Amino acid sequence: MLKATLKSVVLSVVALSTFTVQAAYLDEAQQKQINTLKQTALSSDLAYQIEESLTTEVGARMIGTEGDKRAIAWAVEKMNSLGFDKVWTEEVGHYQWIRGDVEAQVLAPFPHDIKAIALGESVGTGEKGIQAEVVHFKTMADLEAAKPGSLTGKIAFVSYRMERFKTGKGYGKAVGARVNGASVAAEKGAIGFIMRSVGTDNNRLGHTGVTRYKEEVKRIPAVALSNPDADVMVNIFKRNKPVEFYLKVTALRNEIVATKGANVIGEITGSELPEQVVALGAHLDSWDVGTGAIDDGLGVSMVMAATAHIAKLPQRPKRTIRVILFAGEEVGLLGAKQYIIDHKDELKNHTIAAEWDFGLGKIYSMQSGVGEASVPAIAELATYLESLGVAYNKGNKARGQSDMGAVTDKGVPAMNFSPDGTTYFDIHHTENDTLDKVNAEDLQQNTAVYTVFAYFAAQAGVDFRK
Amino acid sequence: MLKATLKSVVLSVVALSTFTVQAAYLDEAQQKQINTLKQTALSSDLAYQIEESLTTEVGARMIGTEGDKRAIAWAVEKMNSLGFDKVWTEEVGHYQWIRGDVEAQVLAPFPHDIKAIALGESVGTGEKGIQAEVVHFKTMADLEAAKPGSLTGKIAFVSYRMERFKTGKGYGKAVGARVNGASVAAEKGAIGFIMRSVGTDNNRLGHTGVTRYKEEVKRIPAVALSNPDADVMVNIFKRNKPVEFYLKVTALRNEIVATKGANVIGEITGSELPEQVVALGAHLDSWDVGTGAIDDGLGVSMVMAATAHIAKLPQRPKRTIRVILFAGEEVGLLGAKQYIIDHKDELKNHTIAAEWDFGLGKIYSMQSGVGEASVPAIAELATYLESLGVAYNKGNKARGQSDMGAVTDKGVPAMNFSPDGTTYFDIHHTENDTLDKVNAEDLQQNTAVYTVFAYFAAQAGVDFRK
Numbered sequence: 001m002l003k004a005t006l007k008s009v010v011l012s013v014v015a016l017s018t019f020t021v022q023a024a025y026l027d028e029a030q031q032k033q034i035n036t037l038k039q040t041a042l043s044s045d046l047a048y049q050i051e052e053s054l055t056t057e058v059g060a061r062m063i064g065t066e067g068d069k070r071a072i073a074w075a076v077e078k079m080n081s082l083g084f085d086k087v088w089t090e091e092v093g094h095y096q097w098i099r100g101d102v103e104a105q106v107l108a109p110f111p112h113d114i115k116a117i118a119l120g121e122s123v124g125t126g127e128k129g130i131q132a133e134v135v136h137f138k139t140m141a142d143l144e145a146a147k148p149g150s151l152t153g154k155i156a157f158v159s160y161r162m163e164r165f166k167t168g169k170g171y172g173k174a175v176g177a178r179v180n181g182a183s184v185a186a187e188k189g190a191i192g193f194i195m196r197s198v199g200t201d202n203n204r205l206g207h208t209g210v211t212r213y214k215e216e217v218k219r220i221p222a223v224a225l226s227n228p229d230a231d232v233m234v235n236i237f238k239r240n241k242p243v244e245f246y247l248k249v250t251a252l253r254n255e256i257v258a259t260k261g262a263n264v265i266g267e268i269t270g271s272e273l274p275e276q277v278v279a280l281g282a283h284l285d286s287w288d289v290g291t292g293a294i295d296d297g298l299g300v301s302m303v304m305a306a307t308a309h310i311a312k313l314p315q316r317p318k319r320t321i322r323v324i325l326f327a328g329e330e331v332g333l334l335g336a337k338q339y340i341i342d343h344k345d346e347l348k349n350h351t352i353a354a355e356w357d358f359g360l361g362k363i364y365s366m367q368s369g370v371g372e373a374s375v376p377a378i379a380e381l382a383t384y385l386e387s388l389g390v391a392y393n394k395g396n397k398a399r400g401q402s403d404m405g406a407v408t409d410k411g412v413p414a415m416n417f418s419p420d421g422t423t424y425f426d427i428h429h430t431e432n433d434t435l436d437k438v439n440a441e442d443l444q445q446n447t448a449v450y451t452v453f454a455y456f457a458a459q460a461g462v463d464f465r466k
Numbered sequence: 467m468l469k470a471t472l473k474s475v476v477l478s479v480v481a482l483s484t485f486t487v488q489a490a491y492l493d494e495a496q497q498k499q500i501n502t503l504k505q506t507a508l509s510s511d512l513a514y515q516i517e518e519s520l521t522t523e524v525g526a527r528m529i530g531t532e533g534d535k536r537a538i539a540w541a542v543e544k545m546n547s548l549g550f551d552k553v554w555t556e557e558v559g560h561y562q563w564i565r566g567d568v569e570a571q572v573l574a575p576f577p578h579d580i581k582a583i584a585l586g587e588s589v590g591t592g593e594k595g596i597q598a599e600v601v602h603f604k605t606m607a608d609l610e611a612a613k614p615g616s617l618t619g620k621i622a623f624v625s626y627r628m629e630r631f632k633t634g635k636g637y638g639k640a641v642g643a644r645v646n647g648a649s650v651a652a653e654k655g656a657i658g659f660i661m662r663s664v665g666t667d668n669n670r671l672g673h674t675g676v677t678r679y680k681e682e683v684k685r686i687p688a689v690a691l692s693n694p695d696a697d698v699m700v701n702i703f704k705r706n707k708p709v710e711f712y713l714k715v716t717a718l719r720n721e722i723v724a725t726k727g728a729n730v731i732g733e734i735t736g737s738e739l740p741e742q743v744v745a746l747g748a749h750l751d752s753w754d755v756g757t758g759a760i761d762d763g764l765g766v767s768m769v770m771a772a773t774a775h776i777a778k779l780p781q782r783p784k785r786t787i788r789v790i791l792f793a794g795e796e797v798g799l800l801g802a803k804q805y806i807i808d809h810k811d812e813l814k815n816h817t818i819a820a821e822w823d824f825g826l827g828k829i830y831s832m833q834s835g836v837g838e839a840s841v842p843a844i845a846e847l848a849t850y851l852e853s854l855g856v857a858y859n860k861g862n863k864a865r866g867q868s869d870m871g872a873v874t875d876k877g878v879p880a881m882n883f884s885p886d887g888t889t890y891f892d893i894h895h896t897e898n899d900t901l902d903k904v905n906a907e908d909l910q911q912n913t914a915v916y917t918v919f920a921y922f923a924a925q926a927g928v929d930f931r932k
Contacts, residue, residue, distance in 0.1 A: 056701040059578050204897040228900035235522040431670040434694035
């Protein structure tokens with residue numbers, strides 16, 4: 001009882017301290033403004049309308065595809081129609097990759113059709129496909145521990161299943177097989193690599209995502225099986241009989257053919273410090289499966305809507321708010337890398353940056369990655385977000401998300417908002433990434449958070465640098 | 467308050483009356499036996515093991531396919547190994563149908579790849595596919611109301627969405643479009659029929675299921691779009707622009723080529739009244755998508771396990787317990803129709819029949835369809851099932867489920883157990899019908915219900931006839 005009481009007292013003090021932060025960075029009129037903006041975003045369906053427009057009028061948009069070209073045109077038009085002051089594109093180059101189809105079957109001991117999807121940028125098998133015995137590894141570590149030459153002429157199968165967490169932290173442990181599995185298997189002689197999808201669902205839809213080939217290692221075809229298909233394989237292996245497999249992948253990786261995408265950038269110009277940029281990021285490209293509603297249509301919609309809400313105020317905030325819709329995130333942060341090159345001299349004027357590229361639930365936590373001197377300003381920002389259910393993680397060690405991670409690694413101060421990611425990896429990189437998965441109310445909360453953040457960072461004029 | 471109190475009193479009386487049913491049909495030793503059997507089934511993983519075996523060693527098993535042949539051999543072997551006294555097969559004929567693939571795209575105003583699946587026994591489009599404008603109908607009634615000739619050269623699209631209910635009653639309202647839509651559209655001139663899947667999920671997997679062509683109406687290709695794809699179509703139609711569609715279906719319906727399946731029948735022979743049959747049904751065939759874990763692997767597993775539990779008793783019950791695993795249920799109750807022909811003279815000795823072919827949750831309700839004189843026996847049966855959470859619906863108007871519906875329509879007394887079907891139509895007739903959807907604990911409860919029922923009906927010796 002005593003312990004509980006003491007804990008309550010401590011909690012009360014902490015809670016109280018949050019409420020007693022001095023509002024030193026926004027004046028009374030600006031405080032009223034930020035609270036009005038928050039209510040506007042919470043009651044507006046603008047972000048959802050943008051999302052519906054993107055998924056209906058564009059859909060899938062892998063870099064270099066016709067869908068991506070349509071997405072770029074769509075984004076330029078949409079930002080202009082939302083009242084942005086400047087909108088432009090910056091070219092991002094890549095090479096050609098065509099997904100093609102996967103045909104996969106267990107031939108023996110029990111014939112089964114297997115649902116699988118090529119990993120992003122995998123090579124194909126050729127028209128005849130490959131037929132070989134499968135060697136089963138429960139984890140990537142087990143595959144790594146296999147003896148050199150032990151997989152000669154065989155197909156390697158890693159069946160590790162990703163765990164579900166609110167934070168999405170199960171992804172890190174599972175994704176290594178996707179990124180490196182093919183080359184590790186090939187080094188040991190394998191002619192094909194199959195793995196359980198990096199995903200937490202039980203749908204017969206594989207999860208794609210980029211795979212990387214090591215230099216000087218033979219490139220072998222790499223596919224991800226849906227979770228139920230991986231289950232069947234595991235159950236078959238329990239019978240202790242040789243498992244014969246057929247795999248045909250018609251993917252084409254053509255590094256000679258250049259393709260291109262573009263970062264689409266739009267801003268509302270600051271009224272007093274126009275050269276100082278508050279950067280809101282998302283990536284415009286998606287995989288070529290689904291309609292990219294969640295990854296990253298959500299991010300695209302909320303940063304555009306947040307900026308549009310602020311653009312409707314009678315006056316522009318002090319700093320410029322810049323929306324950067326990055327190209328080619330899925331295939332290796334191409335847009336972010338190009339942006340860092342193109343804006344090298346200007347990065348010092350990026351006062352703070354935040355991206356949305358994870359989750360589909362409400363934001364429940366925020367953390368900064370800023371200079372110590374500006375931490376009190378972050379504490380004030382937290383007070384405006386508290387009513388939205390956003391807890392303030394005082395760690396001050398945040399990087400930006402995905403593209404903005406690359407940007408903030410170059411010294412740009414970071415803000416990171418953590419949404420509930422419990423079901424994110426049910427959908428991630430699958431055909432199921434579609435509009436019906438969007439919760440309109442959660443998107444309102446998300447947009448309100450980005451709106452409040454962007455306004456505060458642009459209006460308060462704080463130096464967030466480290 | 468008074469009302470509430472009165473209601474409580476009434477409820478108490480009803481509850482009390484349930485407990486005071488005289489156990490007139492089983493003697494004390496048999497009552498002990500039935501309760502022990504119930505506990506055995508509740509703690510056994512036998513049904514799950516059968517299900518795992520069927521989905522791992524066989525998988526998909528549409529009538530006439532290699533999978534179906536393997537399923538028949540598997541079922542014979544499994545019943546023999548489970549200690550059935552007699553096991554045999556009875557041939558069921560059909561014609562050839564090959565699913566092939568579906569390629570579907572919205573070409574204009576916004577290009578989208580569309581995920582769709584051929585309806586069962588649909589004809590194909592030919593290699594070139596068809597390209598046409600789509601006409602949108604919100605319901606099957608709207609399609610029926612379209613003017614003759616109004617769809618000439620066009621593709622008809624019905625976007626009605628099935629509603630979710632515990633009882634599964636939304637299916638009846640939705641399935642008419644699947645069964646009759648193609649012919650109704652063709653009568654008005656359509657060259658193709660596309661519909662929203664009859665399903666309650668949001669996965670990009672279409673739901674198949676049989677479609678029927680009217681005599682003397684041109685047969686046109688018929689496919690079901692996944693729910694998210696139907697949503698995209700509906701959103702596109704909101705833009706009020708002509709929607710151009712491409713559809714290629716490589717399905718082959720070849721009524722000249724005969725195929726065959728078989729009813730697989732196994733029984734434990736009655737010790738006193740061997741000619742009197744308690745019939746437990748399920749269907750062995752599945753669609754050619756998924757591994758038929760739910761539809762109807764669950765039924766197959768639980769009726770086999772229930773009979774196996776009873777087979778382990780020191781003595782056989784009085785009557786014969788017969789498991790009938792019907793062939794070709796999915797394409798039109800073919801096995802049931804054949805069974806009725808093959809067993810015409812013996813049907814009068816089928817004392818009662820029950821099937822499992824719906825749901826995947828716990829059984830929450832039971833209803834008989836028996837002669838009035840035997841209703842007190844059903845009331846006694848209900849007392850043994852009460853602890854499993856099965857409420858007694860006294861309507862006494864039940865038919866059997868699917869195949870057994872056909873059998874009980876011939877005068878055989880029926881028992882019907884209703885499981886929770888809330889999520890059943892998320893999975894029904896899709897690639898997602900796989901082992902991971904099976905809840906092992908629910909399957910134990912289901913099996914316990916069928917075990918108790920079969921033992922009671924075989925041992926009590928009641929005449930259930932109408």
